[in-house]
Amino acid sequence: MAKDLFDFDVFKKLNLSVQEADAIRNVFKEKEIKKGEIILLNGQEVDTLFYVIDGCLRTYFIDEKGKEHTIQFxxxxxxxxxxxxxxxxxxATLNIESLEDTSIFIIHRADLEKLCFQIxxxxxxxxxxxxxxxIGYQKRILGNLSQNATERYENFINQYxxxxxxxxxxxxxxxxGITTESLSRIRKEMSKRS
Known part of the structure; x- marks a missing residue:
């Protein structure tokens, strides 16, 4: 069932004319993505942004040794x-994967630029x-440079x-930026404290 973009918080806040709202609706395309589906692969052209309305996506990079590095959820x-x-x-140097069934709206660069200019x-x-x-990316970089693994985990669960x-x-x-064993150890230590 098609969703209306203006049912979602970020778009509800816009004070628009009917024509402006219709112009926005006409360029955002809804898409359902199954768990495990890749919607962007390293090496592809990138001219779209994805707005998540339900579910969870992640961007990740694969280094020369084949190790995955998660950049964003x-x-x-x-x-x-x-x-x-x-x-x-x-x-693209990154990949985007759906971690669960996810609903998104997609907008292309040319349409986005047109909307920004006109509305x-x-x-x-x-x-x-x-x-x-x-701001989020810079906070993450500063955290990675200045915090230990436990502090990074605590910040993550508090923020997200x-x-x-x-x-x-x-x-x-x-x-x-830690191993799964370190994450398990951190969680165990935190559960003892609570």
Whole structure:
């Protein structure tokens, strides 16, 4: 059943004319993704952003040794793509996988740019979301540089309590930059404290 973009929190807040709302609805395309499905592969052209309305996606990188490194998780009301490739108009270096059945809206770069130019309220929303992403990435980098593994895990579960139940231990450990054994040890130590 088709969902209306304006049923979701981020879009409800926009004060738009009927024509502006219709212009936005016309360019966002809904897609259902099954658990385990890959929606972006390393080497593909990247001209789309994905807005998650239900479920969980992750971006990850595979190094030369074949090891996966989780870069980001995306759940309800999050935007996701290979941002380096998207903004520099190069091929993807990341992959995006669905960790559970997921519903998304997709928008192409040309449509996004047109909406930002024509609808100031949408441009403000997009900039706000982009700024939030930049802040999140910088906080994560600072945390990785200055915090031990336990502190990184505690920050993750405090900031994103709804994600932990959607991801496998090895995905979370990869995101935190630790082994699954370290993650188990940290959880055990924390459960003794509570």
């Amino acid at each position: 995306a759940v309800y009301d999050w935007w996701i793509s290979d941002m380096i490739a998207y903004f520099s108009q190069t091929k 100031p309220a949408f441009n403000k929303l997009y900039r706000s979301k982009l700024e939030g992403s930049i 309590p709804s994600i932990e139940n959607s991801v496998k231990n090895y995905h979370l450990a990869s995101y935190l």
